Amino acid sequence: MNKRFPDNFLWGGATAANQLEGAFLEDGKGWSTADTALYIGKEARTQMLLGEPMTRDQVEFAMKDKKGHYPKRHGIDFYHRYKEDITLMAEMGFKTFRLSISWPRIFPNGNDQEPNEAGLAFYDAVFDECLKHGIEPLVTISHYEFPLHLALTQNGWLSRDTIDHFVRYAETLFNRYKDKVKYWLTFNEINIIGMTGYLSGGILADGIDNMLAAQYQAGHHQFLASALTVKKCHEIIPDAKIGCMLARMEAYPETCNPQDVLASVKADEMNFFYTDVQIRGEYPAYMDSFFEENGVVIDVQEGDRDILREGTVDFLSFSYYMSMVVGESKGETGGNLFGSIKNPYLKASDWGWQIDPVGLRITMKKMYQRYQVPLFIVENGLGAEDVVTEDKRIHDAYRIDYLRDHIEQIGLAIQEGVEVMGYTPWGCIDLVSASTSEMSKRYGFIYVDLDDDGKGTLERIRKDSFYWYQKVIATNGEELA
Ligand code: BG6
Numbered sequence: 001m002n003k004r005f006p007d008n009f010l011w012g013g014a015t016a017a018n019q020l021e022g023a024f025l026e027d028g029k030g031w032s033t034a035d036t037a038l039y040i041g042k043e044a045r046t047q048m049l050l051g052e053p054m055t056r057d058q059v060e061f062a063m064k065d066k067k068g069h070y071p072k073r074h075g076i077d078f079y080h081r082y083k084e085d086i087t088l089m090a091e092m093g094f095k096t097f098r099l100s101i102s103w104p105r106i107f108p109n110g111n112d113q114e115p116n117e118a119g120l121a122f123y124d125a126v127f128d129e130c131l132k133h134g135i136e137p138l139v140t141i142s143h144y145e146f147p148l149h150l151a152l153t154q155n156g157w158l159s160r161d162t163i164d165h166f167v168r169y170a171e172t173l174f175n176r177y178k179d180k181v182k183y184w185l186t187f188n189e190i191n192i193i194g195m196t197g198y199l200s201g202g203i204l205a206d207g208i209d210n211m212l213a214a215q216y217q218a219g220h221h222q223f224l225a226s227a228l229t230v231k232k233c234h235e236i237i238p239d240a241k242i243g244c245m246l247a248r249m250e251a252y253p254e255t256c257n258p259q260d261v262l263a264s265v266k267a268d269e270m271n272f273f274y275t276d277v278q279i280r281g282e283y284p285a286y287m288d289s290f291f292e293e294n295g296v297v298i299d300v301q302e303g304d305r306d307i308l309r310e311g312t313v314d315f316l317s318f319s320y321y322m323s324m325v326v327g328e329s330k331g332e333t334g335g336n337l338f339g340s341i342k343n344p345y346l347k348a349s350d351w352g353w354q355i356d357p358v359g360l361r362i363t364m365k366k367m368y369q370r371y372q373v374p375l376f377i378v379e380n381g382l383g384a385e386d387v388v389t390e391d392k393r394i395h396d397a398y399r400i401d402y403l404r405d406h407i408e409q410i411g412l413a414i415q416e417g418v419e420v421m422g423y424t425p426w427g428c429i430d431l432v433s434a435s436t437s438e439m440s441k442r443y444g445f446i447y448v449d450l451d452d453d454g455k456g457t458l459e460r461i462r463k464d465s466f467y468w469y470q471k472v473i474a475t476n477g478e479e480l481a
Contacts, residue, residue, distance in 0.1 A: 004411035005477040012096035013428020016143035023079030027118035030108025031148035036062035039069040040436040053205035054198040071437040090133035093473035100143035110147030127180040143188035146202035156202020157218035170229040174236040186226040189247035191274040227311020243315040244278040250363040254327025263326040281309040319379030323359035357405035364413040381426040383441040394463035
């Protein structure tokens with residue numbers, strides 16, 4: 001077989017601060033929207049829960065609640081165990097480790113006069129540990145959390161002031177870590193603001209008549225913040241690369257009925273809107289009719305279009321877990337962000353996510369054709385329940401199958417001319433689920449002894465997939481068996 005993966009291909013794994021770190025309010029960290037997320041659990045497995053709107057009363061209740069279980073406050077205690085965890089990643093041969101920085105760990109209220117030195121020092125130590133092992137940090141500046149103070153005082157990204165606070169936060173990171181971090185992402189799954197208005201947008205539901213309009217306005221502010229951040233990054237760290245991050249929703253037409261095909265084209269437009277703005281630097285014309293039909297009027301101020309044009313990203317990173325089907329039929333199945341019509345050709349995970357490795361290749365080809373910028377697959381993986389045997393082994397052949405089939409397709413896409421920077425499967429170490437706050441929905445190569453009730457020793461155990469991925473990396477993707 002031809003050599004497919006380039007020599008500098010960045011193999012690794014991905015995580016996010018709010019699902020991993022724990023150390024809630026420790027060393028000066030402020031409240032984050034993620035800290036108010038209750039455990040939801042198994043009954044909600046096939047529902048989309050990230051998008052639950054929160055009112056001020058609900059948030060204030062969560063802040064005082066002594067009885068509820070809030071797993072994201074505890075994560076898997078990476079804050080105190082990062083050395084052990086990064087050493088295990090190094091043992092697998094990671095070239096890169098995707099992690100996010102918690103904004104309220106750096107600016108507890110989001111807009112403080114001075115950054116929190118203890119928070120900055122923590123990430124210094126994490127990056128040093130990575131670099132010691134030859135692992136390049138890949139840092140997401142904002143991943144599904146937001147300083148709660150800014151949500152309560154100015155309704156998050158709905159306020160234009162949030163742009164300045166965010167850019168100051170990003171600038172602080174660039175100045176501090178310029179010698180350590182060369183790969184950056186602005187907003188995780190920026191297109192999901194429509195589903196995570198509270199979690200990532202900091203928008204409270206109170207008093208908002210048109211939530212859709214609010215989310216697109218907030219999205220406009222994120223676009224501006226992202227563009228200004230990209231510009232700052234290039235000024236402060238000239239040898240860095242900074243990308244956008246899209247939750248890619250490959251949507252097949254249900255049939256060859258032109259109406260179904262049109263539905264899939266429109267689904268692409270709604271998804272690619274975000275990358276069109278961040279890569280091409282302007283709003284695409286197709287959104288005008290969508291905004292008109294939905295009564296969305298965005299406050300675009302003088303100079304905004306120049307900012308967008310001057311702050312385009314260097315690469316397109318994306319998450320891909322599954323494909324979807326759109327059309328007239330109503331048969332629903334689950335999904336990480338949206339439900340979809342069932343695809344009779346595909347199997348699904350226990351959570352109803354339709355497993356489609358070829359869909360990854362399709363989507364990579366489509367995106368590369370559209371933009372001709374390098375791609376980076378920064379999330380992909382299978383959430384599954386693992387069983388620990390008596391001799392403390394985890395035989396996760398199902399996870400190996402899923403990842404092998406997807407890597408195979410990435411290799412083929414590369415052979416077919418798609419430029420790819422790297423691959424970081426999601427939740428390389430088991431962590432708290434973003435949507436349901438479960439622990440039992442595991443993605444990792446490394447098992448963490450912690451259950452849905454927050455009980456366990458937190459011991460880390462290598463799964464079968466750990467040794468398999470180690471071999472994949474060692475052979476640069478040539479040996480997938
Ligand atoms: C992605 C998010 O959408 O999906 C991650 O960026 C998330 O934060 C991942 O964890 C998997 O979703 P879940 O709900 O299974 O954790």
